[in-house]
Amino acid sequence: MKKIFLNIIVCALLVGILSSCSNTASGDENSVTLRLAHNQSETHPVHKSLVEFAKLVEEKTDGSIKVQLYPNGQLGSEREVIELTQTGAIDVAKVSASALESFNDVYSLFSLPYLFDNKDHYYRVMDSDIAQDIYQTTDKIGFIGLSYYDSGIRNFYTKDKQIMHPDDLKGLKIRVQPSATAIEMIKLMGGAPTPMSFGEVYTAMQSGVIDGSENNETALTDNNHGEVAKQYSYSEHSIVPDILIMSNEKWQELTEEQKQAISEAAKESTAFHKIVWDEAIQKAIKDAKEKGVTFSTPDKEPFKKAVQPLHDKFSEMESTGNYYKEIRELANQNE
Ligand code: GCU
Incomplete structure:
Protein backbone atom coordinates (compact mmCIF):
# COMPACT_ATOMS: atom_id res chain seq x y z
CA MET A 1 0.00 0.00 0.00
CA LYS A 2 2.81 2.36 1.03
CA LYS A 3 4.71 1.55 -2.18
CA ILE A 4 1.66 2.37 -4.30
CA PHE A 5 1.26 5.66 -2.43
CA LEU A 6 4.93 6.48 -2.99
CA ASN A 7 4.64 5.71 -6.68
CA ILE A 8 1.61 7.96 -6.99
CA ILE A 9 3.53 10.77 -5.33
CA VAL A 10 6.55 10.27 -7.57
CA CYS A 11 4.32 10.34 -10.67
CA ALA A 12 2.50 13.43 -9.43
CA LEU A 13 5.83 15.11 -8.80
CA LEU A 14 7.13 14.19 -12.21
CA VAL A 15 4.06 15.82 -13.77
CA GLY A 16 4.79 18.83 -11.58
CA ILE A 17 8.42 18.88 -12.62
CA LEU A 18 7.42 18.86 -16.28
CA SER A 19 5.00 21.72 -15.81
CA SER A 20 7.61 23.70 -13.87
CA CYS A 21 10.07 23.07 -16.74
CA SER A 22 7.63 24.75 -19.10
CA ASN A 23 7.40 27.69 -16.64
CA THR A 24 11.14 27.92 -16.73
CA ALA A 25 11.13 27.90 -20.51
CA SER A 26 8.65 30.74 -20.67
CA GLY A 27 10.41 32.74 -17.96
CA ASP A 28 13.98 32.97 -16.73
CA GLU A 29 15.90 30.07 -18.24
CA ASN A 30 18.28 29.82 -15.32
CA SER A 31 15.75 29.92 -12.53
CA VAL A 32 15.31 26.79 -10.42
CA THR A 33 12.39 25.99 -8.14
CA LEU A 34 13.17 23.78 -5.15
CA ARG A 35 10.34 21.72 -3.70
CA LEU A 36 10.36 21.71 0.12
CA ALA A 37 8.13 19.27 2.04
CA HIS A 38 7.23 19.17 5.74
CA ASN A 39 4.47 17.79 7.96
CA GLN A 40 3.31 20.83 9.95
CA SER A 41 0.44 23.22 9.25
CA GLU A 42 0.83 26.74 7.88
CA THR A 43 0.22 28.17 11.37
CA HIS A 44 3.04 26.16 12.95
CA PRO A 45 6.24 28.10 13.84
CA VAL A 46 8.42 25.83 11.71
CA HIS A 47 6.35 26.72 8.64
CA LYS A 48 6.96 30.42 9.34
CA SER A 49 10.70 29.78 9.55
CA LEU A 50 10.63 27.81 6.31
CA VAL A 51 8.83 30.71 4.63
CA GLU A 52 11.68 32.89 5.93
CA PHE A 53 14.19 30.39 4.49
CA ALA A 54 12.44 30.56 1.09
CA LYS A 55 12.45 34.35 1.17
CA LEU A 56 16.15 34.49 2.06
CA VAL A 57 17.10 31.97 -0.65
CA GLU A 58 15.30 34.01 -3.29
CA GLU A 59 16.86 37.28 -2.07
CA LYS A 60 20.37 35.91 -1.81
CA THR A 61 20.28 34.31 -5.27
CA ASP A 62 18.66 37.35 -6.94
CA GLY A 63 15.67 35.19 -7.77
CA SER A 64 17.64 32.46 -9.54
CA ILE A 65 16.41 29.97 -6.92
CA LYS A 66 12.88 29.87 -5.60
CA VAL A 67 11.55 27.55 -2.92
CA GLN A 68 8.03 26.17 -3.06
CA LEU A 69 6.62 24.83 0.21
CA TYR A 70 4.46 21.71 0.54
CA PRO A 71 3.19 21.73 4.19
CA ASN A 72 0.71 19.47 6.04
CA GLY A 73 2.46 16.23 5.09
CA GLN A 74 0.82 16.49 1.66
CA LEU A 75 3.80 14.74 0.04
CA GLY A 76 3.85 11.97 2.65
CA SER A 77 5.05 11.07 6.13
CA GLU A 78 8.54 12.07 7.25
CA ARG A 79 9.91 8.67 6.24
CA GLU A 80 8.35 9.00 2.79
CA VAL A 81 9.67 12.51 2.17
CA ILE A 82 13.17 11.44 3.20
CA GLU A 83 12.98 8.65 0.61
CA LEU A 84 11.72 11.11 -2.00
CA THR A 85 14.60 13.46 -1.15
CA GLN A 86 17.05 10.58 -1.59
CA THR A 87 15.76 9.93 -5.09
CA GLY A 88 15.65 13.65 -5.92
CA ALA A 89 11.85 13.72 -6.42
CA ILE A 90 11.78 16.30 -3.60
CA ASP A 91 14.68 18.76 -3.26
CA VAL A 92 14.44 19.82 0.37
CA ALA A 93 12.56 18.47 3.40
CA LYS A 94 12.18 19.40 7.04
CA VAL A 95 12.04 16.26 9.13
CA SER A 96 12.63 15.29 12.73
CA ALA A 97 16.13 13.95 13.49
CA SER A 98 14.31 10.90 14.89
CA ALA A 99 12.97 10.04 11.44
CA LEU A 100 16.55 10.11 10.10
CA GLU A 101 17.68 7.45 12.57
CA SER A 102 16.66 4.56 10.32
CA PHE A 103 18.67 6.07 7.45
CA ASN A 104 21.86 6.67 9.42
CA ASP A 105 22.66 5.42 12.94
CA VAL A 106 24.37 8.62 13.92
CA TYR A 107 21.02 10.46 14.01
CA SER A 108 19.87 8.09 16.77
CA LEU A 109 21.91 10.27 19.12
CA PHE A 110 19.24 12.97 19.03
CA SER A 111 16.59 10.60 20.36
CA LEU A 112 18.80 9.60 23.27
CA PRO A 113 16.87 10.79 26.35
CA TYR A 114 18.70 13.32 28.53
CA LEU A 115 21.57 13.69 26.05
CA PHE A 116 21.32 17.43 26.50
CA ASP A 117 21.28 18.91 30.01
CA ASN A 118 19.23 21.92 28.96
CA LYS A 119 18.39 24.27 26.10
CA ASP A 120 21.74 26.12 26.30
CA HIS A 121 23.66 22.88 25.98
CA TYR A 122 21.48 21.85 23.04
CA TYR A 123 22.06 25.14 21.18
CA ARG A 124 25.78 24.96 21.91
CA VAL A 125 25.96 21.54 20.25
CA MET A 126 23.63 22.31 17.35
CA ASP A 127 25.51 25.53 16.56
CA SER A 128 28.90 23.76 16.67
CA ASP A 129 30.97 21.79 14.15
CA ILE A 130 29.56 18.57 15.63
CA ALA A 131 26.21 19.20 13.91
CA GLN A 132 27.91 20.40 10.70
CA ASP A 133 29.88 17.17 10.64
CA ILE A 134 26.79 15.01 11.15
CA TYR A 135 24.98 16.81 8.29
CA GLN A 136 27.61 15.49 5.86
CA THR A 137 27.43 11.85 6.96
CA THR A 138 24.54 11.02 4.61
CA ASP A 139 25.84 12.37 1.27
CA LYS A 140 26.46 8.84 -0.01
CA ILE A 141 22.84 7.87 0.68
CA GLY A 142 21.42 10.80 -1.25
CA PHE A 143 21.00 13.80 1.04
CA ILE A 144 22.85 16.24 3.27
CA GLY A 145 21.76 18.34 6.24
CA LEU A 146 21.62 22.12 5.80
CA SER A 147 20.64 23.29 9.27
CA TYR A 148 18.27 22.60 12.16
CA TYR A 149 15.14 24.10 13.69
CA ASP A 150 14.39 24.00 17.38
CA SER A 151 11.53 21.60 18.00
CA GLY A 152 11.38 22.12 21.73
CA ILE A 153 11.62 19.71 24.61
CA VAL A 240 15.06 16.31 19.23
CA PRO A 241 15.87 18.90 16.56
CA ASP A 242 14.13 19.20 13.23
CA ILE A 243 16.66 18.92 10.40
CA LEU A 244 16.50 20.64 7.02
CA ILE A 245 17.79 18.10 4.51
CA MET A 246 18.54 18.54 0.82
CA SER A 247 18.89 16.07 -2.04
CA ASN A 248 22.61 15.64 -2.65
CA GLU A 249 22.03 15.28 -6.37
CA LYS A 250 20.32 18.68 -6.52
CA TRP A 251 22.97 20.20 -4.27
CA GLN A 252 25.74 19.07 -6.62
CA GLU A 253 23.98 20.76 -9.56
CA LEU A 254 24.25 24.19 -7.88
CA THR A 255 27.05 26.72 -8.38
CA GLU A 256 29.35 27.55 -5.46
CA GLU A 257 27.58 30.91 -5.05
CA GLN A 258 24.17 29.23 -4.93
CA LYS A 259 25.39 26.70 -2.37
CA GLN A 260 26.75 29.53 -0.26
CA ALA A 261 23.43 31.42 -0.52
CA ILE A 262 21.40 28.38 0.53
CA SER A 263 23.70 27.62 3.46
CA GLU A 264 23.48 31.21 4.68
CA ALA A 265 19.69 31.27 4.26
CA ALA A 266 19.38 28.03 6.22
CA LYS A 267 21.55 29.36 9.04
CA GLU A 268 19.74 32.68 9.23
CA SER A 269 16.34 30.98 9.25
CA THR A 270 17.54 28.82 12.15
CA ALA A 271 18.29 32.00 14.14
CA PHE A 272 14.90 33.48 13.12
CA HIS A 273 13.21 30.27 14.27
CA LYS A 274 14.68 30.43 17.80
CA ILE A 275 12.72 33.64 18.40
CA VAL A 276 9.52 32.43 16.71
CA TRP A 277 9.73 29.18 18.65
CA ASP A 278 9.92 30.67 22.14
CA GLU A 279 6.90 32.85 21.44
CA ALA A 280 4.98 29.88 20.00
CA ILE A 281 5.62 27.74 23.08
CA GLN A 282 4.33 30.44 25.43
CA LYS A 283 1.21 30.79 23.31
C1 GCU B 1 7.86 17.19 16.28
C2 GCU B 1 8.67 17.42 15.05
C3 GCU B 1 8.02 16.80 13.83
C4 GCU B 1 7.73 15.34 14.11
C5 GCU B 1 6.92 15.19 15.37
C6 GCU B 1 6.69 13.73 15.75
O1 GCU B 1 6.68 17.91 16.23
O2 GCU B 1 8.87 18.80 14.85
O3 GCU B 1 8.90 16.93 12.74
O4 GCU B 1 7.06 14.74 13.05
O5 GCU B 1 7.58 15.82 16.44
O6 GCU B 1 6.55 13.46 16.93
O7 GCU B 1 6.65 12.89 14.86
Whole structure:
Protein backbone atom coordinates (compact mmCIF):
# COMPACT_ATOMS: atom_id res chain seq x y z
CA MET A 1 0.00 0.00 0.00
CA LYS A 2 2.81 2.36 1.03
CA LYS A 3 4.71 1.55 -2.18
CA ILE A 4 1.66 2.37 -4.30
CA PHE A 5 1.26 5.66 -2.43
CA LEU A 6 4.93 6.48 -2.99
CA ASN A 7 4.64 5.71 -6.68
CA ILE A 8 1.61 7.96 -6.99
CA ILE A 9 3.53 10.77 -5.33
CA VAL A 10 6.55 10.27 -7.57
CA CYS A 11 4.32 10.34 -10.67
CA ALA A 12 2.50 13.43 -9.43
CA LEU A 13 5.83 15.11 -8.80
CA LEU A 14 7.13 14.19 -12.21
CA VAL A 15 4.06 15.82 -13.77
CA GLY A 16 4.79 18.83 -11.58
CA ILE A 17 8.42 18.88 -12.62
CA LEU A 18 7.42 18.86 -16.28
CA SER A 19 5.00 21.72 -15.81
CA SER A 20 7.61 23.70 -13.87
CA CYS A 21 10.07 23.07 -16.74
CA SER A 22 7.63 24.75 -19.10
CA ASN A 23 7.40 27.69 -16.64
CA THR A 24 11.14 27.92 -16.73
CA ALA A 25 11.13 27.90 -20.51
CA SER A 26 8.65 30.74 -20.67
CA GLY A 27 10.41 32.74 -17.96
CA ASP A 28 13.98 32.97 -16.73
CA GLU A 29 15.90 30.07 -18.24
CA ASN A 30 18.28 29.82 -15.32
CA SER A 31 15.75 29.92 -12.53
CA VAL A 32 15.31 26.79 -10.42
CA THR A 33 12.39 25.99 -8.14
CA LEU A 34 13.17 23.78 -5.15
CA ARG A 35 10.34 21.72 -3.70
CA LEU A 36 10.36 21.71 0.12
CA ALA A 37 8.13 19.27 2.04
CA HIS A 38 7.23 19.17 5.74
CA ASN A 39 4.47 17.79 7.96
CA GLN A 40 3.31 20.83 9.95
CA SER A 41 0.44 23.22 9.25
CA GLU A 42 0.83 26.74 7.88
CA THR A 43 0.22 28.17 11.37
CA HIS A 44 3.04 26.16 12.95
CA PRO A 45 6.24 28.10 13.84
CA VAL A 46 8.42 25.83 11.71
CA HIS A 47 6.35 26.72 8.64
CA LYS A 48 6.96 30.42 9.34
CA SER A 49 10.70 29.78 9.55
CA LEU A 50 10.63 27.81 6.31
CA VAL A 51 8.83 30.71 4.63
CA GLU A 52 11.68 32.89 5.93
CA PHE A 53 14.19 30.39 4.49
CA ALA A 54 12.44 30.56 1.09
CA LYS A 55 12.45 34.35 1.17
CA LEU A 56 16.15 34.49 2.06
CA VAL A 57 17.10 31.97 -0.65
CA GLU A 58 15.30 34.01 -3.29
CA GLU A 59 16.86 37.28 -2.07
CA LYS A 60 20.37 35.91 -1.81
CA THR A 61 20.28 34.31 -5.27
CA ASP A 62 18.66 37.35 -6.94
CA GLY A 63 15.67 35.19 -7.77
CA SER A 64 17.64 32.46 -9.54
CA ILE A 65 16.41 29.97 -6.92
CA LYS A 66 12.88 29.87 -5.60
CA VAL A 67 11.55 27.55 -2.92
CA GLN A 68 8.03 26.17 -3.06
CA LEU A 69 6.62 24.83 0.21
CA TYR A 70 4.46 21.71 0.54
CA PRO A 71 3.19 21.73 4.19
CA ASN A 72 0.71 19.47 6.04
CA GLY A 73 2.46 16.23 5.09
CA GLN A 74 0.82 16.49 1.66
CA LEU A 75 3.80 14.74 0.04
CA GLY A 76 3.85 11.97 2.65
CA SER A 77 5.05 11.07 6.13
CA GLU A 78 8.54 12.07 7.25
CA ARG A 79 9.91 8.67 6.24
CA GLU A 80 8.35 9.00 2.79
CA VAL A 81 9.67 12.51 2.17
CA ILE A 82 13.17 11.44 3.20
CA GLU A 83 12.98 8.65 0.61
CA LEU A 84 11.72 11.11 -2.00
CA THR A 85 14.60 13.46 -1.15
CA GLN A 86 17.05 10.58 -1.59
CA THR A 87 15.76 9.93 -5.09
CA GLY A 88 15.65 13.65 -5.92
CA ALA A 89 11.85 13.72 -6.42
CA ILE A 90 11.78 16.30 -3.60
CA ASP A 91 14.68 18.76 -3.26
CA VAL A 92 14.44 19.82 0.37
CA ALA A 93 12.56 18.47 3.40
CA LYS A 94 12.18 19.40 7.04
CA VAL A 95 12.04 16.26 9.13
CA SER A 96 12.63 15.29 12.73
CA ALA A 97 16.13 13.95 13.49
CA SER A 98 14.31 10.90 14.89
CA ALA A 99 12.97 10.04 11.44
CA LEU A 100 16.55 10.11 10.10
CA GLU A 101 17.68 7.45 12.57
CA SER A 102 16.66 4.56 10.32
CA PHE A 103 18.67 6.07 7.45
CA ASN A 104 21.86 6.67 9.42
CA ASP A 105 22.66 5.42 12.94
CA VAL A 106 24.37 8.62 13.92
CA TYR A 107 21.02 10.46 14.01
CA SER A 108 19.87 8.09 16.77
CA LEU A 109 21.91 10.27 19.12
CA PHE A 110 19.24 12.97 19.03
CA SER A 111 16.59 10.60 20.36
CA LEU A 112 18.80 9.60 23.27
CA PRO A 113 16.87 10.79 26.35
CA TYR A 114 18.70 13.32 28.53
CA LEU A 115 21.57 13.69 26.05
CA PHE A 116 21.32 17.43 26.50
CA ASP A 117 21.28 18.91 30.01
CA ASN A 118 19.23 21.92 28.96
CA LYS A 119 18.39 24.27 26.10
CA ASP A 120 21.74 26.12 26.30
CA HIS A 121 23.66 22.88 25.98
CA TYR A 122 21.48 21.85 23.04
CA TYR A 123 22.06 25.14 21.18
CA ARG A 124 25.78 24.96 21.91
CA VAL A 125 25.96 21.54 20.25
CA MET A 126 23.63 22.31 17.35
CA ASP A 127 25.51 25.53 16.56
CA SER A 128 28.90 23.76 16.67
CA ASP A 129 30.97 21.79 14.15
CA ILE A 130 29.56 18.57 15.63
CA ALA A 131 26.21 19.20 13.91
CA GLN A 132 27.91 20.40 10.70
CA ASP A 133 29.88 17.17 10.64
CA ILE A 134 26.79 15.01 11.15
CA TYR A 135 24.98 16.81 8.29
CA GLN A 136 27.61 15.49 5.86
CA THR A 137 27.43 11.85 6.96
CA THR A 138 24.54 11.02 4.61
CA ASP A 139 25.84 12.37 1.27
CA LYS A 140 26.46 8.84 -0.01
CA ILE A 141 22.84 7.87 0.68
CA GLY A 142 21.42 10.80 -1.25
CA PHE A 143 21.00 13.80 1.04
CA ILE A 144 22.85 16.24 3.27
CA GLY A 145 21.76 18.34 6.24
CA LEU A 146 21.62 22.12 5.80
CA SER A 147 20.64 23.29 9.27
CA TYR A 148 18.27 22.60 12.16
CA TYR A 149 15.14 24.10 13.69
CA ASP A 150 14.39 24.00 17.38
CA SER A 151 11.53 21.60 18.00
CA GLY A 152 11.38 22.12 21.73
CA ILE A 153 11.62 19.71 24.61
CA ARG A 154 9.58 16.51 24.50
CA ASN A 155 7.32 15.61 27.42
CA PHE A 156 4.65 12.99 28.08
CA TYR A 157 0.97 13.65 27.64
CA THR A 158 -1.94 11.30 28.15
CA LYS A 159 -5.70 11.42 28.05
CA ASP A 160 -6.15 11.57 31.81
CA LYS A 161 -3.14 10.31 33.79
CA GLN A 162 -0.36 12.51 35.15
CA ILE A 163 3.06 10.98 34.51
CA MET A 164 4.97 11.87 37.67
CA HIS A 165 7.25 8.81 37.77
CA PRO A 166 8.27 6.09 35.25
CA ASP A 167 5.98 3.72 37.20
CA ASP A 168 3.03 5.77 35.94
CA LEU A 169 3.81 4.58 32.41
CA LYS A 170 3.26 0.93 33.32
CA GLY A 171 0.58 -0.59 31.11
CA LEU A 172 0.23 2.58 29.02
CA LYS A 173 0.57 2.50 25.24
CA ILE A 174 2.66 5.51 24.38
CA ARG A 175 3.11 6.68 20.82
CA VAL A 176 6.73 7.28 19.84
CA GLN A 177 8.35 8.44 16.64
CA PRO A 178 9.48 5.60 14.36
CA SER A 179 12.88 5.43 16.11
CA ALA A 180 14.50 2.38 17.70
CA THR A 181 15.95 4.62 20.42
CA ALA A 182 12.58 6.11 21.33
CA ILE A 183 11.08 2.61 21.46
CA GLU A 184 13.86 1.46 23.79
CA MET A 185 13.40 4.56 25.97
CA ILE A 186 9.72 3.79 26.64
CA LYS A 187 10.52 0.12 27.34
CA LEU A 188 13.17 1.10 29.87
CA MET A 189 10.76 3.49 31.54
CA GLY A 190 8.18 0.70 31.81
CA GLY A 191 5.58 1.71 29.18
CA ALA A 192 4.45 0.01 25.97
CA PRO A 193 5.94 1.87 22.97
CA THR A 194 3.74 2.27 19.90
CA PRO A 195 5.64 3.76 16.94
CA MET A 196 3.58 5.57 14.32
CA SER A 197 3.89 8.61 12.13
CA PHE A 198 2.86 11.99 13.51
CA GLY A 199 -0.21 12.38 11.32
CA GLU A 200 -1.84 9.31 12.87
CA VAL A 201 -1.50 10.32 16.53
CA TYR A 202 -4.70 12.34 17.00
CA THR A 203 -7.01 9.59 15.75
CA ALA A 204 -5.06 6.87 17.55
CA MET A 205 -5.43 8.70 20.83
CA GLN A 206 -9.07 9.54 20.26
CA SER A 207 -9.97 5.94 19.40
CA GLY A 208 -7.97 4.51 22.31
CA VAL A 209 -5.33 2.74 20.18
CA ILE A 210 -2.81 4.62 22.33
CA ASP A 211 -3.10 6.11 25.83
CA GLY A 212 -0.70 8.95 25.26
CA SER A 213 2.24 10.35 23.40
CA GLU A 214 5.25 12.58 23.89
CA ASN A 215 6.06 15.83 22.15
CA ASN A 216 6.53 19.57 22.58
CA GLU A 217 3.60 21.79 23.60
CA THR A 218 2.65 22.84 20.04
CA ALA A 219 1.32 19.30 19.46
CA LEU A 220 -1.45 20.14 21.94
CA THR A 221 -2.59 23.17 19.98
CA ASP A 222 -1.37 23.22 16.35
CA ASN A 223 -2.09 19.52 16.01
CA ASN A 224 -5.10 19.59 18.36
CA HIS A 225 -3.85 16.72 20.57
CA GLY A 226 -4.92 18.81 23.59
CA GLU A 227 -8.55 18.20 22.61
CA VAL A 228 -8.04 14.57 23.67
CA ALA A 229 -5.01 14.62 26.00
CA LYS A 230 -5.66 16.56 29.19
CA GLN A 231 -2.51 15.79 31.20
CA TYR A 232 0.91 17.11 30.12
CA SER A 233 3.90 16.23 32.34
CA TYR A 234 7.31 17.90 32.09
CA SER A 235 9.59 14.86 32.10
CA GLU A 236 11.77 16.83 29.64
CA HIS A 237 13.20 13.55 28.40
CA SER A 238 14.46 14.60 25.00
CA ILE A 239 15.30 17.54 22.80
CA VAL A 240 15.06 16.31 19.23
CA PRO A 241 15.87 18.90 16.56
CA ASP A 242 14.13 19.20 13.23
CA ILE A 243 16.66 18.92 10.40
CA LEU A 244 16.50 20.64 7.02
CA ILE A 245 17.79 18.10 4.51
CA MET A 246 18.54 18.54 0.82
CA SER A 247 18.89 16.07 -2.04
CA ASN A 248 22.61 15.64 -2.65
CA GLU A 249 22.03 15.28 -6.37
CA LYS A 250 20.32 18.68 -6.52
CA TRP A 251 22.97 20.20 -4.27
CA GLN A 252 25.74 19.07 -6.62
CA GLU A 253 23.98 20.76 -9.56
CA LEU A 254 24.25 24.19 -7.88
CA THR A 255 27.05 26.72 -8.38
CA GLU A 256 29.35 27.55 -5.46
CA GLU A 257 27.58 30.91 -5.05
CA GLN A 258 24.17 29.23 -4.93
CA LYS A 259 25.39 26.70 -2.37
CA GLN A 260 26.75 29.53 -0.26
CA ALA A 261 23.43 31.42 -0.52
CA ILE A 262 21.40 28.38 0.53
CA SER A 263 23.70 27.62 3.46
CA GLU A 264 23.48 31.21 4.68
CA ALA A 265 19.69 31.27 4.26
CA ALA A 266 19.38 28.03 6.22
CA LYS A 267 21.55 29.36 9.04
CA GLU A 268 19.74 32.68 9.23
CA SER A 269 16.34 30.98 9.25
CA THR A 270 17.54 28.82 12.15
CA ALA A 271 18.29 32.00 14.14
CA PHE A 272 14.90 33.48 13.12
CA HIS A 273 13.21 30.27 14.27
CA LYS A 274 14.68 30.43 17.80
CA ILE A 275 12.72 33.64 18.40
CA VAL A 276 9.52 32.43 16.71
CA TRP A 277 9.73 29.18 18.65
CA ASP A 278 9.92 30.67 22.14
CA GLU A 279 6.90 32.85 21.44
CA ALA A 280 4.98 29.88 20.00
CA ILE A 281 5.62 27.74 23.08
CA GLN A 282 4.33 30.44 25.43
CA LYS A 283 1.21 30.79 23.31
CA ALA A 284 0.70 27.01 23.07
CA ILE A 285 0.83 26.66 26.88
CA LYS A 286 -1.68 29.48 27.34
CA ASP A 287 -4.06 28.12 24.68
CA ALA A 288 -3.79 24.55 25.96
CA LYS A 289 -4.61 25.67 29.53
CA GLU A 290 -7.69 27.43 28.20
CA LYS A 291 -8.73 24.16 26.57
CA GLY A 292 -8.45 22.34 29.89
CA VAL A 293 -4.98 20.79 29.72
CA THR A 294 -3.26 20.46 33.11
CA PHE A 295 0.55 20.84 33.24
CA SER A 296 2.61 19.08 35.92
CA THR A 297 6.30 18.93 36.79
CA PRO A 298 7.66 15.55 37.95
CA ASP A 299 11.10 14.92 39.44
CA LYS A 300 13.28 14.02 36.42
CA GLU A 301 15.81 11.85 38.29
CA PRO A 302 13.86 8.54 38.22
CA PHE A 303 13.31 8.97 34.45
CA LYS A 304 17.03 9.65 33.92
CA LYS A 305 17.98 6.65 36.01
CA ALA A 306 15.70 4.37 34.01
CA VAL A 307 17.40 5.21 30.71
CA GLN A 308 21.02 4.98 31.92
CA PRO A 309 21.56 1.71 29.93
CA LEU A 310 20.97 3.69 26.74
CA HIS A 311 23.73 6.14 27.69
CA ASP A 312 26.09 3.24 28.34
CA LYS A 313 25.25 1.84 24.92
CA PHE A 314 25.61 5.14 23.02
CA SER A 315 28.94 5.97 24.64
CA GLU A 316 30.33 2.69 23.31
CA MET A 317 28.66 2.25 19.93
CA GLU A 318 31.05 2.82 17.03
CA SER A 319 28.74 5.17 15.10
CA THR A 320 27.93 7.38 18.09
CA GLY A 321 30.69 6.96 20.70
CA ASN A 322 32.88 9.90 19.68
CA TYR A 323 29.99 12.27 19.06
CA TYR A 324 28.43 11.25 22.38
CA LYS A 325 31.63 12.16 24.23
CA GLU A 326 32.04 15.47 22.38
CA ILE A 327 28.40 16.40 23.04
CA ARG A 328 28.64 15.55 26.73
CA GLU A 329 31.88 17.57 26.99
CA LEU A 330 29.94 20.64 25.86
CA ALA A 331 27.47 20.22 28.72
CA ASN A 332 29.37 22.28 31.19
CA GLN A 333 31.11 24.78 28.97
CA ASN A 334 29.54 28.18 28.87
CA GLU A 335 30.19 30.33 25.83
C1 GCU B 1 7.86 17.19 16.28
C2 GCU B 1 8.67 17.42 15.05
C3 GCU B 1 8.02 16.80 13.83
C4 GCU B 1 7.73 15.34 14.11
C5 GCU B 1 6.92 15.19 15.37
C6 GCU B 1 6.69 13.73 15.75
O1 GCU B 1 6.68 17.91 16.23
O2 GCU B 1 8.87 18.80 14.85
O3 GCU B 1 8.90 16.93 12.74
O4 GCU B 1 7.06 14.74 13.05
O5 GCU B 1 7.58 15.82 16.44
O6 GCU B 1 6.55 13.46 16.93
O7 GCU B 1 6.65 12.89 14.86
